Amino acid sequence: MGNRVGERLRRSLLGGIAILALTVAGTLAGTAAANAYVLSGCKWPGANIKYSNYTASLYYTASSQAAANWTTATDVNLSTGSGEPFSIWDNYNSSGAVGTTVRSCNIFGHYTSTAVYGNTFHMAALSANCKRLVYGHEIGHALGLNHASGNVMMYSSVSVCTVNGVYTVQPDDRNGVNSIY
Known part of the structure; x- marks a missing residue:
């Protein structure tokens, strides 16, 4: 029994x-799975993030529209300030990538500074939308995203814009940022 x-x-x-x-x-x-994951475990302490835009007039519109796109599409609120630890720049360099983001992170996993650079040497021939993609992609890194595959802003090549027409935040990009903030 x-x-x-x-x-x-x-x-x-x-x-x-x-x-x-x-x-x-x-x-x-x-x-919903996000392929755009936090890079190095760093993020800003909150979702309201100020940035300083030091780009020249030709690139100011593209970089400002890229920041506004992240604000519209995600839970993050990017707004302009002066002397902020998050800055957006343009530079001219015949070698290197079309865009670069330099980040510093403290022991608590929070960014202490990020600098987004659009390389005007490589961006000069791009359409306005593809310039916006370059800045949007680099801002994505500044928010804590890594490269992702597919037709997303965080794809590792500008060909996602020039060939596939992607230049704004896509659902996977949005899911990645919203999972961080």
């Missing part, structure tokens, strides 16, 4: 575990 009770208890327990596993799997399958 003890063996029957033990066997029923074991089957009941295994059945409960199976139901729990299926429930968890179903929940996870319904969650």
Whole structure:
């Protein structure tokens, strides 16, 4: 008799575990995945982030529109300030990438400074939308995103704009930032 009770208890327990596993799997399958993950574990302390824009007039519009796009599409509020630890620049360099972001992070996992650079040597021939993509991509790094695959702003090549026409925040980019902030 003890063996029957033990066997029923074991089957009941295994059945409960199976139901729990299926429930968890179903929940996870319904969650929107973000391929754009936090880079180095750094982020700004809050979602209201001020930046200083030091770009020349030709690039000011593209960089400002890129920042506004992140604000419109995500839970982050980017606004301009003066002398902020988050800055946007243009530079001219015949070698190197079309855009670069330099970041410093403290021991608490918060950025102490970020500098976004658009390389005007490489950007000069790009359309206004692709210039906006370059700044938007680098701002994505400044918000804590890494490169992602697919037709997303955080793709590692400007070809996502020149070939595929992506120049604004995409759902995966949005999900990545919203998961951080």
